[in-house]
Amino acid sequence: MADAATAPGRVTLVGGGPGSEELLTVGAVEALITADVVLYDRLAPHTRLASLAPDAVLIDVGKTPGHHPVSQTGIEELIVEHALAGSDVVRLKGGDVYVFGRGSEEVLACHRAGIPVTVISGVSSAIAVPAAAGIPLTHRGVSRMFTVVSGHAPLSDDELLHLAGLGSTIVVLMGVNTLPHFSAGLLRQGMSPEMPVAVIERGFSPDQRTTIADLGSIVSVAIRSGVSSPAVLVVGEVVRLAHTGDLTAAEMMARAGRLSVLG
Ligand SMILES: C[S@@+](CC[C@H](N)C(=O)[O-])C[C@H]1O[C@@H](n2cnc3c(N)ncnc32)[C@H](O)[C@@H]1O
Structure with missing residues (x-):
């Protein structure tokens, strides 16, 4: 003092x-x-x-x-x-x-x-980390809003219902541990199992990694890939616009079936 x-x-x-x-x-x-x-x-x-x-x-x-x-x-x-x-x-x-x-x-x-x-x-990592993975949060005709939520604690059913009904991009910070609860909740509240999800780990580091799968399989894919914090999750059609090298996320997903791990 x-x-x-x-x-x-x-x-x-x-x-x-x-x-x-x-x-x-x-x-x-x-x-x-x-x-x-x-x-x-x-x-x-x-x-x-x-x-x-x-x-x-x-x-x-x-x-x-x-x-x-x-x-x-x-x-x-x-x-x-x-x-x-x-x-x-x-x-x-x-x-x-x-x-x-x-x-x-x-x-x-x-x-x-x-x-x-x-x-x-x-x-904020909420915007910059998806961008570093080539994912825009908005795109004319695809998504005209985005919501940033904390996954630190599990969301309530009311919150999940609200998010599932928005029809726009959802960005989750601190969401790796609660991913199983989050994805099950969105599916329960009516979101399509085909909805693409991206998990971008360690943004801006030399070992930045993006894992993309659909909502129905993201949990098993994330477990198989050993996804860990820190990571930003993006749920929404904009994930299909991600570019990595010459391929879009949609092309990668189509080639790899329900799983695509992009460098
Ligand atoms: C306590 S929050 C702080 C967020 C921070 N204030 C912001 O605006 O980015 C920490 C979370 O941000 C995300 N995060 C921050 N930096 C990151 C990075 N470089 N790569 C991936 N996720 C990151 C992760 O979800 C992490 O768990």
Whole structure:
């Protein structure tokens, strides 16, 4: 904690995008350059932070599913503690700050402590990871809206009924563990078993992988392929538009029957 003479510093919550430095915004880069302290997440681009934030103390507060070495409360306390000590604190988060990122809780913690806080939006994995797999979320005549949902906890029957009835693209974050519940629920609520589904793992990493199957078989295909987090799921006709090399997803699916694993 700062003594009474220390003026509080400031906090900048930065959306770091889905892992590629190319998707850091200019604002993000500028905030990092002047930072004294950077608290960063596992899925934010962090491998070259030492050069992006040359004067900063770097603190890894990354969580993996079911493993939170630093709790959310602990992260908020660290942010506030460093800012009250007069530091220019950057909280670097994966994707966008406010998309399933607990960013607003961190902003509120700063407000409660009287610390000035700024938010710099980031590119969300919900949009960028499908794009990296060649999947557009909207396409004229195919889908004119998309819904982004959290698969962290199983959806209710009402939510599944709503989603199944929308007739547009569904994007699921944190959805690998709940995929069996999710796909069974959509089928139960009337979605066609022929509806294409894509699972894009580890977007923007050298081992990015896309698995495509129809809704009726996606669970068995995902188990066979060893699909794991982090991954973005896309459910909808737009998946047929995916391009990989010379082939579209539809051509790949037609060739491989109900299974297609695309590089
Ligand atoms: C806690 S949420 C945070 C989302 C983040 N705020 C955003 O806007 O992208 C983490 C989830 O985002 C998705 N995700 C983030 N980065 C990803 C990546 N590079 N590849 C695949 N999925 C990613 C996964 O579904 C992961 O479980």
